[in-house]
Amino acid sequence: MKTILNVMWFISGGFFLALGYFLAGILACIFVVTIPMGVASFRMARFALWPFGKTVVQPARGTGGMSAVSNVLWFIVAGLWLAIGHVATALAQTVTIVGIPVALANLKMIPVTCFPFGRKIVDSDVIPHGWEPMIKL
Numbered sequence: 001m002k003t004i005l006n007v008m009w010f011i012s013g014g015f016f017l018a019l020g021y022f023l024a025g026i027l028a029c030i031f032v033v034t035i036p037m038g039v040a041s042f043r044m045a046r047f048a049l050w051p052f053g054k055t056v057v058q059p060a061r062g063t064g065g066m067s068a069v070s071n072v073l074w075f076i077v078a079g080l081w082l083a084i085g086h087v088a089t090a091l092a093q094t095v096t097i098v099g100i101p102v103a104l105a106n107l108k109m110i111p112v113t114c115f116p117f118g119r120k121i122v123d124s125d126v127i128p129h130g131w132e133p134m135i136k137l
Contacts (some may be wrong), residue, residue, distance in 0.1 A: 002052040002053040005052040005102065005105070006050050006051070006052045006053070008098070008099070008102050008107065009050075009051060009052065009102050010049065012089075012092075012093050012099055012102055013092065013093060013102075013106070014048060014050070014051070014087040015049070016043065016048055016089070017048040017082075017085060017086065017089060017106075018045045018046070018048040018049040019045075020048075020082060020085050021041050021042070021044045021045035021048050021082065022041070022042065022045045023055070024038075024041045024078045024082065025037075025039070025040075025041030025042040025045060025079075026038070027039040027078075028041055028077075028078070034077075036070065036117075037070070037073070037074055037077070037078070040085060040116045040117060041078065041116075043116070043121060044112065044113065044116055044121075047109075047112075047121045048109065051105060052105070052110065053123065053124055054117065054121050054122065054123060054124060055121070055122055055123070055124045055127060055133050055134075056111075056112045056119050056120070056121055056133070056134040057119065057120050057127055057131040057132060057133055057134060058119050058120075058123075058131065058132060058134045059118065059123055059130065059131055059132075060130055060131060060132045061130070063117070063118030064118070066117075067099070067117040067118035068117075068118075070117040071114075071115040071116070071117045071118070072113070074114075074116060074117065075114050075115065079113055079114040079115065079116075080114070082113045082114075083113045083114050085111050086106050086107065086109055086110050086113055087107070087110070089103075089106055090103040090104075090106040090107050091103075091104060094122075112133065112134065119134060
């Protein structure tokens with residue numbers, strides 16, 4: 001079932017969302033200071049390309065102060081625009097009944113799109129000890 005959903009996702013907008021993350025990563029890697037944002041963007045591009053069967057996890061005890069600062073900077077620079085891309089893609093996917101489950105998954109990706117730092121993307125059946133799921137697709 002995951003493979004079918006991933007293929008539907010890829011065809012109905014996943015490729016273009018991943019391309020958006022990839023371009024944001026390239027732009028972020030222009031300056032040395034924003035390279036961590038570029039790395040996070042590349043990680044999310046891989047997640048946006050084939051998301052079903054993956055889970056976003058966050059530390060059970062919370063993240064540090066640097067993650068919070070990085071998340072605020074990310075939200076201002078790229079997170080908001082990528083989240084708007086997720087909403088637009090989800091609206092286009094809901095045109096067909098078949099696309100509704102994929103559109104709901106698209107909307108579930110918005111929290112990690114806006115605030116990626118301090119999170120990991122892992123297989124759904126391999127959640128590390130001390131981490132809790134943020135989103136499960």
